[in-house]
Amino acid sequence: MPYVVRRASSSDLDRAARVLAAAFDAYPWTRWALPAEGYRERLEEVQRLYLGHAAEHGAVLVDDGVRAVAAFLPPDAPDLAEAVGRRVAELHGQRWASLVALELPALPPQAWVLATVGVDPAHRGAGLGTAVVRAGLKVADEAGAPVGLETSDERNVRLYERLGFATVAVTQVPDGPAVHTMVRG
Secondary structure (H helix, E strand, O other): OOOOEEEOOHHHHHHHHHHHHHHOOOOHHHHHHOOOOOHHHHHHHHHHHHHHHHHHHOEEEEEOOOOEEEEEEOOOOOOHHHHHOHHHHHHHHHHHHHHHHOOOOOOOOOOEEEEEEEEOHHHOOOOHHHHHHHHHHHHHHHOOOOEEEEEOOHHHHHHHHHOOEEEEEEEEOOOOOEEEEEEEO
């Protein structure tokens, strides 16, 4: 079923953050990176910060019902931590130092980054995630750029492979999840 996918408006971002918070509720990376206390609220606020950053510097794509969202950043986008500062560190609590120290494989310098994608759990499996990702890939393709991403869920690897991504590295985070670094194009 084809979906209408569009760039998110500023009025979509709060709802999109709630969709991502629901989608990432049990995600290995966010469960590792955010404190358990107030987890859901922290997760939603972190997602909102990420989406605001991506909307300003890249592309946030949603379906018309805002049931799926994907955020893409171009290679020249400023680092999120530098852009929004202390609040991101506060939300991550004691895990922040581990996040800052973590060294994951670098993506190609000219690559766009698929920063996040999620689907409202009530609408999973209907192709919405694929639709918003494909729309973002078109943006990167028009720029003639590869796209990179990181995922901590093995099930996502298969989805991304169907979209043309290949795993270039798998990093086991000390006391945390495995992170698959993937590149397309």
